[in-house]
Amino acid sequence: MAANKLDxxxxxNDIGLYFTRSRRVVVDAPFGELATWIKAGTAGVxxxxxxxxxxxxxxxxxxGETAPIACTKILAxxxxxxxxxxxxxxxxxxxxxxxxxxxxx
Numbered sequence: 001m002a003a004n005k006l007d008x009x010x011x012x013n014d015i016g017l018y019f020t021r022s023r024r025v026v027v028d029a030p031f032g033e034l035a036t037w038i039k040a041g042t043a044g045v046x047x048x049x050x051x052x053x054x055x056x057x058x059x060x061x062x063x064g065e066t067a068p069i070a071c072t073k074i075l076a077x078x079x080x081x082x083x084x085x086x087x088x089x090x091x092x093x094x095x096x097x098x099x100x101x102x103x104x105x
Contacts, residue, residue, distance in 0.1 A: 018097065025092035030073045033096050038074070039066040041091025047075045058085050066095075 021033060030051070038046060040061035047058045048071035056078045061067055074094075077086040 019095040020097055022093055022095035025074050025094055027074050027076050027087060031071075031094055033094075034070060034072055035094035035096050036068060036070050037066055037095040037097075038069045038071070039093045039095070040064070040089035041093075042089060044088030044090065045085065046089045046092070047078050047080070047085050047087045049073045049075055049078070056080055061089050 019037065023031065025031075025038070034050075034052060038048070038059075038061070040046065041063065043061060043063040043065075045058055045060050046069070047056065048069055049056050050070055051072040052070075056075065057069075057071075058078075058080060059067055059069055071094075074087060074092060077084060079085070
């Protein structure tokens with residue numbers, strides 16, 4: 001039996017939420033996609049940018065944690081609300097789901 005490809009123009013309601021593309025994070029390099037999940041191999045702060053909204057944000061991840069963060073790039077550092085923030089998490093991966101594949105190119 002052949003497996004059907006996910007339709008990137010629809011949600012994943014028929015099969016649930018699954019990753020359809022993932023890559024290793026290169027800090028300060030755009031993903032070329034809108035990532036919807038970030039995983040950190042080592043604990044720390046993640047400073048991110050979402051080019052679709054023009055916003056920077058930050059989140060603290062534990063080692064091995066995967067969080068639903070919509071972003072297009074992980075930043076080395078940024079000033080957020082007047083405070084200098086630095087990415088300290090390491091060995092990170094990003095992933096996206098079928099509905100947003102190809103966005104933010």
